[in-house]
Amino acid sequence: MDKIYSTSNLENIYDDKNWEDILDDFQVKINYNLQKVHANDRDDLEQEIKLKIIEKINNLLEKSNTPGFWEFLSEM
Amino acid sequence: MANKDKLQRFYKENNSLLQNEVIKSFLKQAKNEQLLAQVLMDPSKENINELDKEFKAYYLKIKVIKYISSLIHFYTIDFDKKNNQRSRRFMLMLDAPKQRNDDDNTTNLIDVQPSKYTTESDYFDSMQTFQELIENAKLYNAYKELTSKQKKVLDLIYIQGYNTKEVARLYKETPQNISNIHKRALKKIKESFEKDRR
Numbered sequence: 023m024d025k026i027y028s029t030s031n032l033e034n035i036y037d038d039k040n041w042e043d044i045l046d047d048f049q050v051k052i053n054y055n056l057q058k059v060h061a062n063d064r065d066d067l068e069q070e071i072k073l074k075i076i077e078k079i080n081n082l083l084e085k086s087n088t089p090g091f092w093e094f095l096s097e098m
Numbered sequence: 099m100a101n102k103d104k105l106q107r108f109y110k111e112n113n114s115l116l117q118n119e120v121i122k123s124f125l126k127q128a129k130n131e132q133l134l135a136q137v138l139m140d141p142s143k144e145n146i147n148e149l150d151k152e153f154k155a156y157y158l159k160i161k162v163i164k165y166i167s168s169l170i171h172f173y174t175i176d177f178d179k180k181n182n183q184r185s186r187r188f189m190l191m192l193d194a195p196k197q198r199n200d201d202d203n204t205t206n207l208i209d210v211q212p213s214k215y216t217t218e219s220d221y222f223d224s225m226q227t228f229q230e231l232i233e234n235a236k237l238y239n240a241y242k243e244l245t246s247k248q249k250k251v252l253d254l255i256y257i258q259g260y261n262t263k264e265v266a267r268l269y270k271e272t273p274q275n276i277s278n279i280h281k282r283a284l285k286k287i288k289e290s291f292e293k294d295r296r
Contacts, residue, residue, distance in 0.1 A: 051167055055174040067177050074173055075166055082165065088158045090150030095115050
């Protein structure tokens with residue numbers, strides 16, 4: 023998770039849609055959750071989660087209306 | 099001097115707003131704090147845009163991370179539920195009653211199938227073990243070092259797919275005990291790998 027914050031040259035990681043890097047960032051969390059299901063189902067689940075992540079990030083980026091700094095301040 | 103005053107005034111006036119966690123962590127990075135100072139001293143369009151752009155990227159990242167981590171969490175739960183439901187609805191053929199129309203008949207199909215093994219011990223002796231399956235030399239040596247009980251438990255759990263409770267019933271021991279044996283066996287294998295690396 024740290025990677026996203028710390029490396030400035032990955033700034034555009036989401037713009038470039040560098041999926042391998044994006045999925046890498048969530049691998050730890052995925053692995054942790056895989057422990058909750060039966061060993062036989064883990065590969066299936068991992069694949070489905072990754073597909074879902076790509077789908078959702080695409081979705082988020084498409085219709086994202088992230089506020090700018092001043093907008094954010096005035097909203098509070 | 100006047101600039102410094104401006105900065106201090108801004109921080110004072112917006113103190114409560116700046117306590118927001120997102121803003122706080124954003125400004126923690128020296129680069130971003132500098133940008134803000136630049137805007138306050140020289141509120142040109144360029145500077146304002148620069149700060150906005152930086153903040154947008156930062157906030158989007160946070161949003162995505164938050165969204166995706168809860169997605170992973172809830173998707174796992176969903177997936178597990180779906181699987182359980184499916185295995186309940188589509189039971190294995192052998193577990194179904196022998197005759198469909200006969201309500202009184204409680205014999206399951208599996209109970210009337212002859213086994214090719216005549217005794218229980220025949221069946222367990224014919225089981226595959228890791229001894230035959232492991233191809234990695236290091237792992238093989240580590241496996242050989244285990245006690246026979248540990249080997250047996252690992253075989254049952256990983257090759258036969260038994261869970262701890264079922265193994266415990268087989269040995270007439272408590273599940274906790276089996277779980278301990280299982281854990282200790284894995285630890286022993288791990289340790290022998292670590293010893294090799296050194």
